Amino acid sequence: MSTEGGTKAIIAALLANTGIAITKFIAFLLTGSSSMLAESVHSVADSGNQGLLLLGGKRSKRKATPEHPFGFGRERYVYAFIVSIVLFSVGGLFALYEAWHKWADPHGLEGKWWWVPIVVLLVAIGMEGMSFRTAVKESNHTRGEQSWPKFIRSAKAPELPVILLEDFAALLGLIFALFGVGLTLLTGNGKWDAVGTAAIGFLLVAVAITLAVEMKSLLIGESAGLDVIHKIRDALESDTTDAVTRVIHMRTLHLGPEELLVAAKLGVGRREHGDEISSAINDAEQRARAAVPGLTLVLYLEPDIDRGSAEPAPWERAEAP
Known part of the structure; x- marks a missing residue:
């Protein structure tokens, strides 16, 4: 049950999300797309979350003290729970707010750079796909014959389930953003951009709640399998x-x-x-x-x-x- 696989998946996701966040922000500044803004914030939140997982893994290795005689192993669960809160608030709720704002004041993509979001989203899908592939590969070392839902529910190490769900949500979010931006370009109606942004928000809230429930169970204390x-x-x-x-x-x-x-x-x-x-x-x-x-x-x-x-x-x- 080594942490090496989880750390590898975290680093792969961190590198991918940092690069993607920068390109998404540039696309938003050039076009004013709310879907691109929601996805930019989503990638920033994911990058911060991966940093939290790395910090939790490092702090959990501290030696036991008289005040904490069983050590600090559960810090990994604490930081994974914080990840779910960040994903819910910074990612999900911000996207829903941005969708509501864009629906109330819809407008098409601005300027001559209308094609930039499409290119950025396609590149981002490729990068997230590689990150997700790494998470799947590392998870398969410990998953055995379990189904993916059962693996996420029963895993005692929080890093791989968190990265799996984050990367899966990121891929779906990019597809939703591509849907919203694409229909906005075709119809000139900015409400499609708002629909794509809202779909991203609901997706992130659902993933955050799933993570929170699983991490809460680990924090309370679970028996061995x-x-x-x-x-x-x-x-x-x-x-x-x-x-x-x-x-x-x-x-x-x-x-x-x-x-x-x-x-x-x-x-x-x-x-x-x-x-x-x-x-x-x-x-x-x-x-x-x-x-x-x-x-x-x-x-x-x-x-x-x-x-x-x-x-x-x-x-x-x-x-x-």
């Missing part, structure tokens, strides 16, 4: 000495994308001595860590006499996908 839970449970129970009879119950909580808190009560036999139980617990810890090498486990294991009660929670008994 069922496949990880089953691997850890199987590892804890695979004691060849039979000192550990079973996992009575277990709870997991992500402290960060690659850090997992595991608290479990292990059933032990009645006749084990204290040193035998201690050795069995230490061995169980080693097996659990070996079962999920991509995760850093913070383990709290409690031995107890196995009386055959305290069945696993329903979500722990479910089959892994």
Whole structure:
């Protein structure tokens, strides 16, 4: 679960959006197109968002302190949540305001540079397409057989889902802008430009809300995926000495994308001595860590006499996908 793929996708998106934002602003200044202005602000917001993701990744690597004994891994979730707020306010709401303003005072594209937005939008679609392709390629390393919606909902690392949704929204937004600008040029009616701008605004608001919901869930605290839970449970129970009879119950909580808190009560036999139980617990810890090498486990294991009660929670008994 390395962050390398997420960082690569962030940098690719940052470079693409910075260049696109500059060209879009130039096109807006030459033509006065509201769709181009909305897309310019959208690209600026996306560039700022990628900067926030990089900052969150850097700050999350700080060492644990007495005040934060489990470290700062969740800072990546905090900054990803801020990204959703920026996308909603700076991107979505601004575009809707600009659409309302243009609808109230429609006008065609101004000056002799009417062709510039078309060229800029086509170039931007190509650049965003390359950025989106990078995000898809890096996501496929960890997505496995999951569908894209399920991957976005279940991913514990926030960077790739955020970049995927941002790049997807950027591509659709460019198509909406091309639609609005193209019909404005064909008909001379500036209201088409307003329609394209409004479509961009609603799209960004929808993506921002989706991101906010997912990041809120991660901030509150999510358990490990069922496949990880089953691997850890199987590892804890695979004691060849039979000192550990079973996992009575277990709870997991992500402290960060690659850090997992595991608290479990292990059933032990009645006749084990204290040193035998201690050795069995230490061995169980080693097996659990070996079962999920991509995760850093913070383990709290409690031995107890196995009386055959305290069945696993329903979500722990479910089959892994």
